[in-house]
Amino acid sequence: MRRLNILFIGALLMAIGCSAMAQEAETEPFIFEQPVLITSIGQSAGAAQAKILALRAGIEYVYEQRATLEQLEGMKTLIVVPGASGKGLGAAGVDIDGELAWATELIDRAEELGIQLIVLHIEGQARRGPSSQLTIDVCAPRATHIIVKGAATEEDAAEMDEVANGNFDFMFSDLAAEYELPISFVGTTLDVVPVLQELFGIEADDE
């Protein structure tokens, strides 16, 4: 009987240990690797902002407003910033359909190369119109991680500037839940910096 108890306790401890390890494995954050290619889907100014955020986070990056497939070579992570700008698309000489086709091709190629995808939405409601939604739909479901400047909850939304809230209708929350994707919400664009540092395992500078 005593032997059984010891075995049971041992098994229990092992089980707890395994469970704890499994839990630890499950909760251990995915660390993204560098270098990073940063580009826009929809040709808004958000990707240029992402470049500044990456610089501030200490990430090794290449920024190209409309990246080529060749620029994916040697990259470990692709950061795309969705958001349609009529002016930006015009300057790039493409329409929204052409942009979406290009984005699909880029992400397909990134997947073939084993490049992880971060979707970064930082331009608030201004980039949540119908065309911008298309740029989100083409990339967000395929993301390894999503970062959104927006409110995660009703309480957060009440405290956030309405125009700045890219998740005002909880679209991103619902999308992340549907596709079981990790998602981070930030209150200001600058708050993206520590999130990127955490995702890339970069220690923040003491200031």
Next chain:
Amino acid sequence: MSRKLRNVLHYVAVIALAVIVSAVGATAFEPTSHDIRPGPGVHELRWLSDYHPSLKGTPGDTPVYVMQGEEPGGSFLMLGGTHSNEIAGVMAAVLLVERGRVAKGTVYVIPHANNSGTRMNDQSPLTITIDGQTATYYDPYPLEYFEFTTPSGEARAFHYGTRTTQLEDQGIPDPEVYVHAQTGYELTGWESRNLNRAYPGVADGTLTQQIAYGITQLVITEDVNVVLDLHEAPQNYRIADMVICHPRALDIGLFAILDLEAAGLPLKIEQSSEGFRGLSHRELGDHTNAYAFLIESSNPAMNWILDPDANDYPDPLENMGSRVWLDLKALQGLLSTYAMFEPQEDWIELVYPFDLDDLEGAYLGDFLR
């Protein structure tokens, strides 16, 4: 009436207008004067004609306030009143002249960049194209002046003008199509009187082109490092609360808006378009060494542009403290970020005898002299 006769009458009318314009135009009006009370930060009053003598005595001539820093540094030009009905930019420039001081560098302030536009609010219809849609609207405000009462109880009046150079000042009637002199870029005819479609200007051109030329010459002569042109836009228009940056200045703008957002002032940002010519940020960035920016604060009274059927027009003075705060706070952010990119000998530092954040939501008259 035959087509031939109609054509003849048309040419006669054009010639008659040209004769009238030349008779009463450039020589009929002097530069409009304004109630601006320079503070201790101002060291010299110049005129735009100091940089382009052909403007002397014309309605396009305008004061240039020179503010010398306590320490040498870079140089900065602020333009208010490019469009004389976008009054927050005018008042931001006035406040800088009256209350600001320069700790480092030299600052040039032109509160009424297109002084001709300030003489009267002509309310004539303008065809405006916004986001590909063209419509004819007019400024519904009968205002000629607006007032602020200062802490001493004095009511001070400021001109409320029109978007363009006055037709009689321009020297020639509006063409059917305005062609930007340097690029051939075409716009509807009245845009020939829009200062912010005329850069870098033409030395012997129309009055509007000459004003643009004078400002460009100032930037070149004084080796200006940073230019900021202050505008306003309808609240619900894409460019409201936006910083527009020449491509060379984009990184400065991007860094600045991150810090400004964290400091409670969220702004949008765009880069100058390659294909939209004649604008200050595009052409001064291309034709001079300056980092060129344009800010659009949101003016609730300009919503008529996007909603021509609206009949309940808000007060053009609404939120004026906050609109001026946006301009000056954004400027502070841009100059701080500019200092990250450029050597210390080119830095520009402005100081005020009050906390800039006190302007947000405040009555602007409380800050004027």
